[in-house]
Amino acid sequence: MTFALSTASRARLATVHPALREVVERAITLTTVDFVVVQGNRTRDEQMRLYGQGRTAQQCRAEGVPEAYAQPGRARVTWTLNSNHIGGRAVDLAPYVDGGIEWDNSGRLGLWPRIAEAMRAAADDLNVPIVWGGDWKSTPDRPHFELARGWDRPDFSNVVSNVRSTEPFA
Ligand SMILES: [Zn+2]
Numbered sequence: 001m002t003f004a005l006s007t008a009s010r011a012r013l014a015t016v017h018p019a020l021r022e023v024v025e026r027a028i029t030l031t032t033v034d035f036v037v038v039q040g041n042r043t044r045d046e047q048m049r050l051y052g053q054g055r056t057a058q059q060c061r062a063e064g065v066p067e068a069y070a071q072p073g074r075a076r077v078t079w080t081l082n083s084n085h086i087g088g089r090a091v092d093l094a095p096y097v098d099g100g101i102e103w104d105n106s107g108r109l110g111l112w113p114r115i116a117e118a119m120r121a122a123a124d125d126l127n128v129p130i131v132w133g134g135d136w137k138s139t140p141d142r143p144h145f146e147l148a149r150g151w152d153r154p155d156f157s158n159v160v161s162n163v164r165s166t167e168p169f170a
Contacts, residue, residue, distance in 0.1 A: 003034040015041035016088040019128045019153050020145075024091060026125060031118035033111050036101065038143060039092035042085040050078045079139055090146035093119075105142075109134050112142040119145055128153075 005013065005028050013021050024037065042050075052060050052069030054076030060067050063081060084090035095102040095111035104110045116132045123130040129148035133141030 001032075003028050003031060006036060009037035012037040012040040013091065016091055017147060019126070020089065020091060020130070020147055022126055023119060023122045023128050023130060024093070024145075026122035027115070027118040030121050031115060033114045034096040035093045035115050036096045037091055038094050038101070039085065041088040042083065044081075044086055047078070047081060047083050047086055051081055053077050084146040084149070090144060092143035093145060094143050109140070109142055116145075 005025070013024055028035070048065045049069050051063070051065050053071045053074040055070055056072045057067040057070040060070045065081070093115050095115060102111055112134050116134055119130060119132065129151050131146050131148055133144030
């Protein structure tokens, strides 16, 4: 069984770092469970709105988040204002089964380990270091995959110039 990214998934994926985009595009060809991209890049304002979920006006004010974003009655969805989603260094993926997202959390992580396996294999193939939120001990974030903090695509220009400087075969 092979899967393909939907139009909506592709549109969300277009907002993230090219290296992460390539990893997801490869992962969809390797995965044993279909998945969708539910979130790509976020603006700082979008992150602040998410931060307001599950927090009081006072808690928001303490972190410089507009009090209007406070929604203390809702479940918390994020633990940081410094998300790697800002700047397009993270994506959220979710298993897609029988026409819908499969949130089942049997075994705690549900079907996500199968997505993570495909993402790891794709990242290894492409030499892109990624981190899966499902591995976080205190607050696992199953849908979340991000580029390793501080990593960016290396510059290969030196390697290329070295190759060119070698003597041609006689
Ligand atoms: Zn995320």
